Amino acid sequence: MTxxxxxxxxxxxxxxxxxxxxxxxxxxxxxxxxxGIAVALxxxxxxxxxxxxxxxxxxSPAGACSADGNTSGNASCWRRGDLRWYGINLSxxxxxxxxxxxxxxxxxxxxxxxxxxxxxxSPFDNPYVMRAWSPxxxxxxxxxxxxxxxxxxxxxxxxxxxxxxxxxxxxxWGEIEAGATRNSATQMLTAGQGIxxxxxxxxxxxxxxxxxxxxGSAFRLFQHTEPxxxxxxxxxxxxxxGDFRFSVAQASGASTDAIGQAPVFxxxxxxxxxxxxxxxxxxxxxxxxxxxxxxGNSGDFYLELTPIPNNPTVYNRFYxxxxxxxxxxxxxxxxxxxxxxxxASGDAACQNYRLSHGYVRxxxxxPAMAGWSAQGTRETLNASNDGIIFQARSxxxxxxxxxxxxxxxxxxxxxxxxxxxxxxxxxxxxxxCFGPAEGPITNGPGNNNRYYTTxxxxxxxxxxxxxxxxxxxxxxxxxxxx
Amino acid sequence: MRAIFFLLVLPVLGVKADNLxxxxxxxxxxxxxxxxxxxxxxxxxRNNVDDSGNPIxxxxxxxxxxxxxxxxxxxxxxxxMLKDYYGELQINDLRIDNATLPGANTSHFDADxxxxxxxxxxxxxxxxxxxxxxxxYYPFHKGVGIYNDVNLFTNIGRVALEYDDTLNNIPGYMRxxxxxxxxxxxxxxxxxxxxxxxxxxxxxxxxxxx
Numbered sequence: 001m002t003x004x005x006x007x008x009x010x011x012x013x014x015x016x017x018x019x020x021x022x023x024x025x026x027x028x029x030x031x032x033x034x035x036g037i038a039v040a041l042x043x044x045x046x047x048x049x050x051x052x053x054x055x056x057x058x059x060s061p062a063g064a065c066s067a068d069g070n071t072s073g074n075a076s077c078w079r080r081g082d083l084r085w086y087g088i089n090l091s092x093x094x095x096x097x098x099x100x101x102x103x104x105x106x107x108x109x110x111x112x113x114x115x116x117x118x119x120x121x122s123p124f125d126n127p128y129v130m131r132a133w134s135p136x137x138x139x140x141x142x143x144x145x146x147x148x149x150x151x152x153x154x155x156x157x158x159x160x161x162x163x164x165x166x167x168x169x170x171x172x173w174g175e176i177e178a179g180a181t182r183n184s185a186t187q188m189l190t191a192g193q194g195i196x197x198x199x200x201x202x203x204x205x206x207x208x209x210x211x212x213x214x215x216g217s218a219f220r221l222f223q224h225t226e227p228x229x230x231x232x233x234x235x236x237x238x239x240x241x242g243d244f245r246f247s248v249a250q251a252s253g254a255s256t257d258a259i260g261q262a263p264v265f266x267x268x269x270x271x272x273x274x275x276x277x278x279x280x281x282x283x284x285x286x287x288x289x290x291x292x293x294x295x296g297n298s299g300d301f302y303l304e305l306t307p308i309p310n311n312p313t314v315y316n317r318f319y320x321x322x323x324x325x326x327x328x329x330x331x332x333x334x335x336x337x338x339x340x341x342x343x344a345s346g347d348a349a350c351q352n353y354r355l356s357h358g359y360v361r362x363x364x365x366x367p368a369m370a371g372w373s374a375q376g377t378r379e380t381l382n383a384s385n386d387g388i389i390f391q392a393r394s395x396x397x398x399x400x401x402x403x404x405x406x407x408x409x410x411x412x413x414x415x416x417x418x419x420x421x422x423x424x425x426x427x428x429x430x431x432x433c434f435g436p437a438e439g440p441i442t443n444g445p446g447n448n449n450r451y452y453t454t455x456x457x458x459x460x461x462x463x464x465x466x467x468x469x470x471x472x473x474x475x476x477x478x479x480x481x482x
Numbered sequence: 483m484r485a486i487f488f489l490l491v492l493p494v495l496g497v498k499a500d501n502l503x504x505x506x507x508x509x510x511x512x513x514x515x516x517x518x519x520x521x522x523x524x525x526x527x528r529n530n531v532d533d534s535g536n537p538i539x540x541x542x543x544x545x546x547x548x549x550x551x552x553x554x555x556x557x558x559x560x561x562x563m564l565k566d567y568y569g570e571l572q573i574n575d576l577r578i579d580n581a582t583l584p585g586a587n588t589s590h591f592d593a594d595x596x597x598x599x600x601x602x603x604x605x606x607x608x609x610x611x612x613x614x615x616x617x618x619y620y621p622f623h624k625g626v627g628i629y630n631d632v633n634l635f636t637n638i639g640r641v642a643l644e645y646d647d648t649l650n651n652i653p654g655y656m657r658x659x660x661x662x663x664x665x666x667x668x669x670x671x672x673x674x675x676x677x678x679x680x681x682x683x684x685x686x687x688x689x690x691x692x
Contacts, residue, residue: 035604037691038595040583040615044685049629049671052679057639057666086672102627117684123590124583124688125610135599149599164590184668185541185566185639188675223555231556260672294560299642299660301562476664478642 036131040124043117050087050100050173050262057184058082065179068200079201082177082184082194086262091115093167093211100173100262101254110209110245111267113171126162133158137285139225142313145286154286156222164215167242171209173262178202189260203257204248207265212242212276224289226306234290235283244273249393269393274386278360282469287314295475305472318468320353336465337372357468363387363461379458388459400452520579530568535635535676537568544658551644551655559646561654565663566639570678573632574623581617583610583688596692604692615690620683628682635678636669 058080067073087100092115097107099114107115122128134152137145146152179201182192194201216239224233247270250256254264283289288306295302308318322331335353343350363386364376379387392398530540530548540548548568551561593608605613623630640663644654671677 035598035692037689038610040688040690042686042688044687045682046684047629047682049680049682051673052629052671052681053669054679055668055670057668059663059666120588120590121685123588124615125587125591126595127688129595133599146599160595162590163592163595166590183541184666185537185637186675189672229556232554292554292562293557294643297645299644299662300664301643476641478660478662478664 035133036129038124038127038129039122040120040127041118041122042120042124044121045089045091045115045117047089047091047114048087048172051260053084053086053175053260054088055085055184056083058180060181065199068198074200079179079194079199080181082175082180084175084177085172086174087114088172089114089169090118090121091169091171092118093169097169099254099264101264103254103264105267107169107211110211110243110272113169113173113207113209113265115169118166118168121165121168122162123165126164128162129158129160131158131160132156135285138287138314138317140287140309140314141225141227142309142311145225154223154225156220156285158218158220161217161239162215165213167211167213169209169211171207173205173207173265175259176204176206177259193259203259205250205257205263206246206248207270209245209247210240210242212240212244214238214240216279220283220285222286222289224291224306225286226309229291229306231291231293233283235281235285235288236290237282238278238280241277244276246271266393268391269396270391272384272389272391273362274389275364276360276362278358280358280360280467281356282472284318284356288318300476300478302473302475304474305469307471317352318356320349320351320356322349332466337369339366339465340375357466358464359467360464361461362463365461366463376461379460381452381458382454382456383458384456386458387461390457390459392455397453397455400454400457520577523573523576523578525571525573525576527571529570531570531635531676535570535678537566537637537676540566540568540637541639545656549655553654559648559654561644561646563640563642563644563655563660564638565642565658566637566666569634569636569669571632571634572678574630575620576618576631577621578616578618581615581686581688583613583615583690585612587611610690610692613690615688617686617688619686623682624684629680631683632681633678634669634681635676636667637676638667639663641665641667 060080061078063076063078065074065077065079091097092107094115095106095108096116097105097112097114099105099112105112107113132155134146134149134155136147139145145154177194179194179197179199180192181194181197182189193203195203216237218235218237220235222233222235224231247265249266249269251264251266256263282305288308290303290305293302293304294300308315319328320331320335321328322334325331331349331353335350335357339359343354363379365378365387366375368374377386383389384391390400531537537548540546543566546566548566550564550567553559553561587609591609593603596604596608596610598604620631642660642663644657644660646652646654647657669679671679
C-alpha cells in the first residue's frame, strides 16, 4: 500500500511542468529559515528508578595500595575509585514528593529529594531551543565573524536553556566506592566490593539536592578559529541559582549500607548552601573553545579550554575594559559595584565583561565598599535561611570551635608577639557573640577548651567575583602509562 | 493512518499542474492530522548485545568489534575510541500527536528567543502562542515505583586514543595499540547484571520550529 502511494506521488510530481519549477531567492530562503527547534515541557517530571545509575568505572591503578591500616603498604599509594549517580530526577520544588523508597515527603524544603510535576518547566514562550545559526562574534585573530547576515562566515549549533523558568528540584543519591576489585562488565555490584578488599576500601552513600533553576545556560558547538587548530570546539556557560544540600546521614529505620540499595536520607543533616548564584563561562564564541587533542602518541588525550590569544584586539574584548582603563582596576571596581545593574544599551565593554567574567555567590550578603552600601542580610551565627551552613541531624549536636595556634611564630610559643584572643561566647545564647560584653576577655595563649555546642553553624556569605578563565588544560592519565 | 495518506494524496493526483500553487506559511501551519489521530511508538535498539542485554564478544579486551570512534577536524588520523561499547535503548509506548500551544503567555515569555541575528521576528509577533506543535508524551507506566518509559543500558569499557597506522594502511579505529583506559562508563541498574537503567517521563513535550 505504502509503495503504491509513493509511486503515485512520484508520478504526479514528475508529470508537472518543468517550467513551474524555480529556485527560491534569498528572501524566500530566509523566510523558510528553520532557525530553531523549540521543546516546551509542561507538567514535566523525569525520574530514574532509585536503583538505576550512571557509573564512572575505575581501574586498578599503578602503585596500588597493598594493605590497610598504619603500614607501609598503605602509604603513598592509590586505590581504584568507582562513582555512581543513582535515581537522577528533575521534579517540582513545591509541595508533594517522595523519598528514594517512594514514601511521601514535601519537596517544598530541602528535606525531600523528589518533588511533583513542574508546571511549564520549559515554557512554550521561552523554551529550550536547539538551533543552527550564525551569530556574530570575534575570531581568534581578532577579525569579526558573520557581519553580513545574508552571507555568514560560520555556522554554529547551540542548545539554549530558557532565559526564565520556574524553580525545580534536581537530585540524585550516590555511591563513592574505594578499592573495588570487580569487573563491572561481567560481575554484579555485590561482587568484589571495596569494603571487602583486604587492602582496604569503603563505600560512602550521599544525597545531593538542588532547588533552583539553570535559566540562561548555553551549550554551543562550533569550529575553533585558531589557525592550524581549527578543530571541533565547544563552549558551556553554566548559570545556576538556588539552594544546594549535600548530606550523608541516613534516616533511622530506613537506612541501608547494602551496595546498590537506596536508603532514605535524614531530613536535616548536611552541608547546605542557600541563595547561590553561580555563572561559570567555559569558553567564548569563536576565540576560546573547549577542544580535545592528543598527549604524546600512546593513547592519552587532553581536554583544553584554549588560552586567550596574545592579541590586544581579542584580550581587551575578553577583559571588557572600560574606555581609558589599561590596568583593569577601574573596570573591576565599577563592575563589582554595579553587579545588580544591567549594562547600558550599547555599552559593549560592560556586555563583554559580563560575558567573560564568572562569579560564584553564596548567600545574599554583599559588603559595603567605598562609594556604595552593604546589601542583604548578614547571617547570624546559626542562621538556617542564608549563606553556608553545616547542620547536624535532627536531635544531634556537634562541637564547633577553632583550634587556633597558640602563637603564630616558628620560633615557638614564647617568641611571638601575636597572641590569640579569647571571647566569652555563651553556648546557650550564641546570638550575643557579637556583643561588646563578649570580649575579648583575655589576650593570651589560646584556650582549646572553648567551643560552641550547636546543631548548626552558619559560616556566612561568600563571593567570588570577576572570575576569568584564561586557560584550562586537563590530561588523561592511563594507569601505568603516565 | 491510511485514511490520512489518502486524503493527502488523492487531491494531488486529481488536480492539473496549472492549479498547483505553493502553500503559504499560514496554510502550511494549518495542516494537521485528523482529530484523534496519532502515532504510538515503541522502539527497541540493541548494539552488540543479545535479547537479554548481554554483550556479544565485547568483554574479552583487545581488538573486539564493540567500538565507536570519533575523528575531529584538525585531528586527522587520531581517533577518540570508545572500546567495549555496547548497550540497548528501549522507548516504550511514546504517543505522538499534535496540539495547539496555549493562546495566553506565561510569566516567562521572552520575545528575544524568537528573533534573527538582525533582531527580526522569526514568527509572528515573536510569540509562539497559538501555534501548532508536535506533542509527545508517555501515557502509560505511571504507577508508584514504575519506571518503564525509557530504558537505557550503556557500557563503555575503555577510552583511549588510537592512531592511523599509515605504514600498513590500518585506520586508527581498527587498532588497539593503546593499553589501559582513563575511564569507563556504564548506565545500568543494580538489580541485575547488564540490566538497563529505567526511566520515567511525565508530562507533555511540545516541539515546534521557528
